[in-house]
Amino acid sequence: MAAPSVADSIGRIARRDYRVAIIGLGYVGLPLALTACAAGFPVLGLDINPDRVALLNRGESGFRHIADARVRAARASDRFVASLDFAGLADADAILICVPTPLTRHREPDLGFVADTARAVRPHLRPGHLVVLESTTWPGTTDEVVRPILEAGGLRSGVDFHLAYSPEREDPGNASHGTATIPKVVGGDGTDALRLAQALYDALVVATVPVSSPAVAEAVKLTENIFRAVNVALVNELKVVYQAMGIDVWEVIEAAKTKPFGYMPFYPGPGLGGHCIPIDPFYLTWKAREYGITTRFIELAGQINTAMPGYVVDRLAEALDRSAGRGLRGARILMVGLAYKKNVDDLRESPALTLIERLTARGAAVDFHDPHIPVILPTREHAVLAGRRSVPLSPEGVAAYDAVLIAADHDAVDYAALAAAARLVVDTRNACGRAGVSGPHIVKA
Structure with missing residues (x-):
């Protein structure tokens, strides 16, 4: 199957005829999912925790700083559903990864959740997909960890699918700045990936800040927190x-x-x-x-x-x-x-x-x-x-x-x-x- 052109995908984003899947429905993924839904996009939320999925489908957020009313509104719009079934990724156009990146007991990076998620995405990857990692990590992760796992399925980044990095900037409990009002840094694996990721986030947040590569975007996030x-x-x-x-x-x-x-x-x-x-x-x-x-x-x-x-x-x-x-x-x-x-x-x-x-x-x-x-x-x-x-x-x-x-x-x-x-x-x-x-x-x- 031939990949749709970037121009066609950007047009579908503008028309809100573009399906967004978000993996990880915690402190980062849930606000992003609700923001995308409020912006008019159909959203599939994926999580490995069945209790979390059931809670969200009942219209409850599970977080004090995220009002249940936002979840209920998303569910009532028929544009948001939470699921355990990763097979739904095949019908999505964009896959946004928002999973934890903790430290090991030896204070070293633990990318287990990121790697496992990339392996879960791979069987469902198809031409034209946009895959964006949002999890905070060291510069080079998108290219050195995520890309090889995804490409092991036979599709190539920059040719068959588009890969980007856009660091989350959530601040739970901040009454002045929510997901939609915080500019998004975006770095793509190639010009087409950057254009497509920027077009999607332009539809979700107040402004996007394009940078030259995923590694630069990864470094931006670390710089902010350091x-x-x-x-x-x-x-x-x-x-x-x-x-x-x-x-x-x-x-x-x-x-x-x-x-x-x-x-x-x-x-x-x-x-x-x-x-x-x-x-x-x-x-x-x-x-x-x-x-x-x-x-x-x-x-x-x-x-x-x-x-x-x-x-x-x-x-x-x-x-x-x-x-x-x-x-x-x-x-x-x-x-x-x-x-x-x-x-x-x-x-x-x-x-x-x-x-x-x-x-x-x-x-x-x-x-x-x-x-x-x-x-x-x-x-x-x-x-x-x-x-x-x-x-x-x-x-x-x-x-x-x-x-x-x-x-x-x-x-x-x-x-x-x-x-x-x-x-x-x-x-x-x-x-x-x-x-x-x-x-x-x-x-x-």
Whole structure:
């Protein structure tokens, strides 16, 4: 079967007569699927989790920051269906891959999901298909990993099908920027692949940013996340230094950001979390070794950020000793906020999980309250915590704990009331400061 011309495919995109398949219906794939559906495209969503597929087909998102109403609207339009059956790829025109790219236990890239997905796509690949990888990865993955797997079926990229890379830029819980309002970087394996991918994303988002190759697009994504990881490490280190000097780093940042040029505010915390910032920099450090290069700056930033939970635990131990003359062993600690950042129900790489384990190892009894996470689900790194449930907040309940540790600053928590009831508050997010609450029993960490 001859491949349709790129011009014909672009015309079909303009007419919305172009079928989009999205593999992976998580934090990245689902918003993309809903955006494509809202833009008028028929969308097939594929996932290997039957519970997830059933949930979506019932009209439920499963994520706090994605309204069920968006899923219901997509289902009601008859343009969106979730499925376990990859055979449906044969009827799609574009295949967008949005699967996880975690690290191994040895902090090396794990492209197992990407490779498995490419192998699942291969039997259904046909001439004219557009295949786009969106998963964050090291520069060269699209060409060196995905392309050979797809071409093993006999079709050739740039001749029979079109291959591109366009990094996801999702920020769960961001009320100002959603999928459709965030520009998309696109790099294609050849001019035709770039034209076709750009035409599709032009129909989905506010603007596209074409670059010369998939490797450049892959490098763009890593650069964005490394920039953030390095700057967070900087303010985390400043936090430690200024604390020793008796200076409030949050006050420093608030004053510094009044400068209208040459400065961008970043904020310290108990460690890095989420699906990008703690992981992506190590994809580049791993790839750089192939070229005999050591990424010292990036690796140092990783060391600083990884050390933050230990710093917080030490600050909590010191505060307990000063305020109550006791150590962590036998202390009752209430952790407020379990998610990796405010106002989401996302536990991926959350430093709060590490904090619980470290406090428990030092003899403390730890409960948690998170208005968005009723129970801790199993995770690869913190399986021992699975099943723990959020406890309710009440003045009497809070007062029974030796200390409250604020790890995520959800808006749904009344920090003034929390501080009024608590014997000791160790605040890693300046939540009490922003609520206008201060006092000798409130310690910033």
